[in-house]
Amino acid sequence: xxxxxxxxxxxxxxxxxxxxxxxxxxxxxxxxxxxxxxxxxxxxxxxxxxxxxxxxxxxxxxxxxxxxxxxxxxxxxxxxxxxxxxxxxxxxxxxxxxxxxxxxxxxxxxxxxxxxxxxxxxxxxxxxxxxxxxxxxxxxxxxxxxxxxxxxxxxxxxxxxxxxxxxxxxxxxxxxxxxxxxxxxxxxxxxxxxxxxxxxxxxxxxxxxxxxxxxxxxxxxxxxxxxxxxxxxxxxxxxxxxxxxxxxxxxxxxxxxxxxxxxxxxxxxxxxxxxxxxxxxxxxxxxxxxxxxxxxxxxxxxxxxxxxxxxxxxxxxxxxxxxxxxxxxxxxxxxxxxxxxxxxxxxxxxxxxxxxxxxxxxxxxxxxxxxxxxxxxxxxxxxxxxxxxxxxxxxxxxxxxxxxxx
Numbered sequence: 001x002x003x004x005x006x007x008x009x010x011x012x013x014x015x016x017x018x019x020x021x022x023x024x025x026x027x028x029x030x031x032x033x034x035x036x037x038x039x040x041x042x043x044x045x046x047x048x049x050x051x052x053x054x055x056x057x058x059x060x061x062x063x064x065x066x067x068x069x070x071x072x073x074x075x076x077x078x079x080x081x082x083x084x085x086x087x088x089x090x091x092x093x094x095x096x097x098x099x100x101x102x103x104x105x106x107x108x109x110x111x112x113x114x115x116x117x118x119x120x121x122x123x124x125x126x127x128x129x130x131x132x133x134x135x136x137x138x139x140x141x142x143x144x145x146x147x148x149x150x151x152x153x154x155x156x157x158x159x160x161x162x163x164x165x166x167x168x169x170x171x172x173x174x175x176x177x178x179x180x181x182x183x184x185x186x187x188x189x190x191x192x193x194x195x196x197x198x199x200x201x202x203x204x205x206x207x208x209x210x211x212x213x214x215x216x217x218x219x220x221x222x223x224x225x226x227x228x229x230x231x232x233x234x235x236x237x238x239x240x241x242x243x244x245x246x247x248x249x250x251x252x253x254x255x256x257x258x259x260x261x262x263x264x265x266x267x268x269x270x271x272x273x274x275x276x277x278x279x280x281x282x283x284x285x286x287x288x289x290x291x292x293x294x295x296x297x298x299x300x301x302x303x304x305x306x307x308x309x310x311x312x313x314x315x316x317x318x319x320x321x322x323x324x325x326x327x328x329x330x331x332x333x334x335x336x337x338x339x340x341x342x343x344x345x346x347x348x349x350x351x352x353x354x355x356x357x358x359x360x361x362x363x364x365x366x367x368x369x370x371x372x373x374x375x376x377x378x379x380x381x382x383x384x385x386x387x388x389x390x391x392x393x394x395x396x397x398x399x400x401x402x403x404x405x406x
Contacts, residue, residue: 066202066259069124073295073317073339075376080366080404082397083124083341085262085299085320085384087132088153091116094391098150103133106189120394122401124378126297127203127262129194131186133179138207138247139215140178142169158218163225163232171242174250187254200257203297206247208265209240209283216240223270226279233279241283245290260295263287269302269322276307281314288315297341301383312337323382327365331374339376344397346381350389358396366404 071077092102095112102109113129134153136146145157160166174180187201194200207215213236214222225233244263252258268280288296296315301322304311311319312334319338321330323345331340342365344350349361362379369377379397 062199065124069126069378070259070295072378073376075336075339080379080401081124082122082379082401083126084380084394084397085126086116087130087384088134089387090385090389093151093387094389099152100148100150103148106186109186110190110193119391120398122398123394127201127205127260129190129201130205131183131190132205133183135207135211135215137179137183138212138243141172141174141180141243141247142178142216144215146179156215158216158221160216160236163217163221163229163236166232166235166239169236169239171239171246174247180247180250184250184254187251191255191257201255202258203260203262203295204248204251204255204258205262205264206244206251208263208268209237209244209287210267210280211265212240212243213237214267219267219270222267226271226275230278237279237283241286244287248287248291258294260297261291262297262299264299266300266302269300269304271307273306273310277310281307281310284311284314284316299384301346309333318378320380321382325382327374328368328372331372336375339378340374341378341380342382344379344381346383346386346389350381350393351386353393355392355396358393359400362397362400 068077068081069083072081072083088099088102091112092099095102095115097108097112102112109131116125133140133146136144136154136156139156139159140146142159144159147155147157149155160169172178172180174184191201210222213233216222216236217225222233225236248261252261263284265280265284268276268284271280284298288298295317297318297320298311298314298316299320301320303324304321305325308319308321308325308330317338318341319330319334320341321343323343325343327340327343334340344358344361344365349357353361365379368374379400385394
């Protein structure tokens with residue numbers, strides 16, 4: 001085992017931590033923590049503030065991992081593929097840092113994301129190196145008040161107290177408004193650091209048009225607007241839809257390596273089939289139509305059963321949906337038009353279950369897919385990775401990839 005000259009040697013406990021995290025490397029290098037070299041890997045329980053680790057050979061979001069995802073989406077990959085949506089509800093706690101540190105310091109943010117990737121080298125994390133502030137980025141551009149918490153994601157207060165205010169609402173400018181310019185600036189730095197190591201950000205994400213509208217109006221008020229003020233509600237959705245498109249394009253333009261977009265919108269799952277077709281379907285389709293050459297992922301872990309058969313017509317490629325929906329029934333309704341991504345219960349199993357329960361749920365899901373010949377499938381949580389999900393439970397999924405793909 002070799003270490004870079006001038007750095008502190010890693011302890012046996014540190015190496016054991018890396019090994020149990022699933023990293024199969026013969027050599028581990030320790031690198032100095034320097035302000036101008038943010039690439040660092042500090043296991044949270046060994047974070048002493050004066051040295052860090054970089055595991056050579058660890059695969060992050062490189063071409064090989066991304067191509068594996070692309071093949072799974074198209075149905076060309078016959079192997080077991082695991083992908084998880086991860087962001088600030090889970091990552092800071094997993095890495096033993098506060099949300100303040102995660103949101104404020106680029107070095108801590110990068111350290112945390114690298115730890116996630118390197119701890120589970122056989123899992124694809126989406127969107128990957130996501131610069132986000134919980135759900136606050138898009139609403140902040142409209143002037144919503146953001147309340148910050150040291151150990152939780154920020155909360156958002158509505159900025160529209162009357163739907164009639166929509167006539168004065170303008171599409172924000174990603175390079176100037178709210179938290180958006182900070183995200184873009186951060187991405188510029190991230191990309192420059194990753195490019196030095198032959199890595200890149202392949203996917204960008206945004207909250208969907210109904211989710212954003214609900215933040216601006218308040219969820220209850222927005223759902224009432226659908227029935228009482230349909231014309232003004234559609235005006236609002238036109239604005240939020242354009243915002244989502246422009247925001248995704250701005251991120252992709254800054255990065256220059258993006259091949260996929262992800263839209264997250266649970267509010268759509270609150271609608272009936274008729275309301276979905278009127279107030280959601282056209283706007284989701286407009287967003288996905290704006291990115292014809294990219295892989296399009298849609299996340300919604302609310303109840304999409306009334307209209308799930310219509311979702312492929314929006315142009316999405318991958319659907320991440322609630323564990324409460326039976327994967328076989330969903331597959332029967334959507335056919336082979338899209339790739340399904342699920343369907344392990346994120347709370348009851350991944351958070352509260354033990355290792356054996358996670359493995360049992362994963363195998364049960366895989367057997368359902370195999371028995372029913374569902375060709376386009378990615379094993380995942382039925383939603384994003386929830387806060388307090390134990391690292392060892394995620395590790396079970398990482399191990400399954402190796403076991404099933406021998």
